[in-house]
Amino acid sequence: MILHALADLYERRSHDPDPARRLPRPGWEDKVIPFVVELRPDGSAVQLRDTRRQEGKKRVGASFLVPQSVKKTSGVAANLLWDSAEYALGASAKAESPNLAKQAAAFRERAEALLPWAGSDVGLNALLAFLRAPHLTPLQAAPHWAEMLETNAQVAFELQGDPGLLICERPAVAAAIDALRTSQSAGELAPCLILQGQQLPAARLHTSIKGVWGAQSSGANVVSFNLDAFNSYGKTQGLNAPVSAQAAFAYTTALNDLLKPDSRNRVQVGDASTVFWADRPHEFDGEYTLADLLGEPKPDNPDRGRDAVRALYRTVQAGQQPAAEGSTRFFILGLAPNAARISVRFWLPGVPFAELAPRLLQHFEDIRVARRFDNEPETPSLFRLLTSCALQGKADNIPPRLAGEWMRAILEDLPLPAGLLNAAVQRCKAEQDVTYLRACVLKAWLNRQMRSQPRPNLSTLPFKETLDMSNDTPAYKCGRLFATFERIQGEAQGDINTTIRDRYFGAASTTPANIFASLQKLMFAHLRKLTKKRAEYFQKLVGEIVALPMRELPHRLTLPQQAEFALGYYHQRQDFFTKKTDTDTTTDQPQGD
Known part of the structure; x- marks a missing residue:
């Protein structure tokens, strides 16, 4: 199915009227000399x-x-x-x-x-x-x-x-x-698996595929039989899965063209090299592509991703999408290196644009969170989101398979992988901080997981972009409470070397009942250093967040609950630094970050 779709793409592109997009005829290739x-x-x-x-x-x-x-x-x-x-x-x-x-x-x-x-x-x-x-x-x-x-x-x-x-x-x-x-092409005749069983000379060796991140620089193969153990019935190499020389040239030429470094039909996320194409000309080939939506923007156009998302919203607005656009089918192929071969991470065969576009928009809705700073991206790429959850923020430390699993979850509207949640939570605890990008990951994981439940809890679905005062989830409220304690300490003691976040974030997000009683005592000591008005404001806020005694807080939080804690902490902290109107006397005033 994959090779057949790539061969069909070659047939269309080999007759493209645009010379820049036209693929070479059989036996030839474009080469940098x-x-x-x-x-x-x-x-x-x-x-x-x-x-x-x-x-x-x-x-x-x-x-x-x-x-x-x-x-x-x-x-x-x-x-x-x-x-x-x-x-x-x-x-x-x-x-x-x-x-x-x-x-x-x-x-x-x-x-x-x-x-x-x-x-x-x-x-x-x-x-x-x-x-x-x-x-x-x-x-x-x-x-x-x-x-x-x-x-x-x-x-x-x-x-x-x-x-x-x-x-x-x-x-x-x-x-x-x-x-x-x-x-020289008079090879052994065999029924071609791509060209509907036509008896044609079979290709003994297939052209190497280049451009898959992490694969051998000389290229790797999708179809390969290089050891006797892989052979059957006395056949050798490509004759074990007969593909005609004509079809082998077609699919390898099309795939190599999609994988070019400057191709707008590829996006690199972690170790997953993802290529995509449509069965006819489409808006994706003009104003934006999947690479613009999910890939890392180029330095010369940092707003490309944001503009692409806005264009996608316009495309799928009610009543503005032509039937022909919605029926356009997209093929999406995720590849990863595997020694001298290429492994297929995921394959979406011919998804109509009417189904694909809402899934992409849902991803951006899921990761939408209030930003800390104006220079942070409105629509962060998957690469940035993944590196925020990796050790030292390095792409080399992104867990294997995680990028491909996340991409597949977006394209097939599935829950995000558990490994993503674990990586995000562990980074928050290790660095005692919930960054904007990690908050995006946590919110997306939680909301997708809730939607996947047979009977989702509508009272907590979904987590919002900003602070949700009506969210009664115990872990979320514990996060809000921890952010409030940190804020009280900050106003009482100013800029100090070690804050309660530095000392207690990991423990508070795991076993809140054991920590918050001590933090409450510190809170009372800090409140005495504030003005009466500020002390009353914080006491009222704490009372609104937690109506129960401290000893009745959760004793242990599961991994998803730790994510809720981190998101509640992030939302409450962001709310402290959000400008309030002059008539709003019940909320905090901006003090700077």
Whole structure:
């Protein structure tokens, strides 16, 4: 199902009228070639041209349409008319390179295989003349020669007078490449699992998939049989699950295109590389994409996520969504590295936009919490939310599988994973603080969990964006009470090195009954240092929060209740620093954070 959907995507994109979106024809691929060697018709080198341009802090080479690359193994395998400097030029920065001669010979032999179809082409003959007697002196004078050898960068060739047109792109050479591929594709016939069982030559090896975060830099495979234990009925490698060469090219080309670093059809969250596409042109392909909604915004447009959410709200407003838009189906695929293979974390096959859009909006409703500071994001990305729950706020410390499970929960409208709640609560207790991003995570987890219950408790559903005075949940009220005790201490003692939050937050959120009696005594001592008006205000507030005696508070809070405690603490603390109207005499006045 996954490969079939990707093959269908290739068929649509290969005929796209937009050249920038059009996928290459079978046997070809778009490849970044940083360096191009310009040749005269007699095969002598003119210059080594640098195709790179500055993009931010990096220099990125130009992209060219070249013959599809071969699968590189530990042996020698050359690409056709383009390859690394070691293959294409027989040159290396290494002092010892025992395979260099073999690599150069393999590259030359592959080019010579085109002679039966393009023996009269001046460009191919110029390249063969250069490869048979390479004269590198003009190239070695180039300022970037050493850099090219050091990085073993990709190199291709062009004929003098054909600027911007590689030799492999010359019409006669390109036709020869297609003819050579056809002559070499006569593999074993087998019923293709993608193309409805058509008897076609099966692909023995599938092109590697690149761009999955954490996978091997050389690429990994979705379909792979590389050990005898995986084989059946005497079949080897790809013949165990026969996919035609045509279909294998289609699905790998489409997936590699979706996984490009600059693709708007991918979003990276933790170790889950998620790609998505629609079965027809859609608003997602224009004003916003799933990457804008859930991904980390780029520095040059930090408000992209917020604007995308607003656009999504406009799209699904009642009566404003055309039927064609709502019936557009979206395919969403989550991938993660697994040694030399790629594992599928989740797969949503053809979800109508009318179902997907409300699920996305529900996610943003779930994480909506009053912000501490104006510069905090209104619609934080999943990456930021996850790193807020990781040790030292580092992406490398995000628990494995957590990102993929959260993404799947959003897209399928499921409860959030228990591991997410545990990570958020533990970070709050370890750092004695409930940050804005952790409050977003806690609120989202609690509300989704409540909605998933067969009989949700409507009196506590859902937790609100700001302080909820009507919420009678014991754990939530304990959090509010703890924030009040902290506030009283702050006004009584000012800026001190160690507050009750630093000493008691973890214990108060776990065993409140054991802690709050002591905190109550401290409260009375602190109230004596305040003005009468402020002391009366806080006494009234404490009475409103807790009508029961301190000894009747919960003795132990479960993990979800600890999340309620943290959310109550956050809401009450934020309320203290929210500007009040002049007529509001029952609430605290802003004192600064």
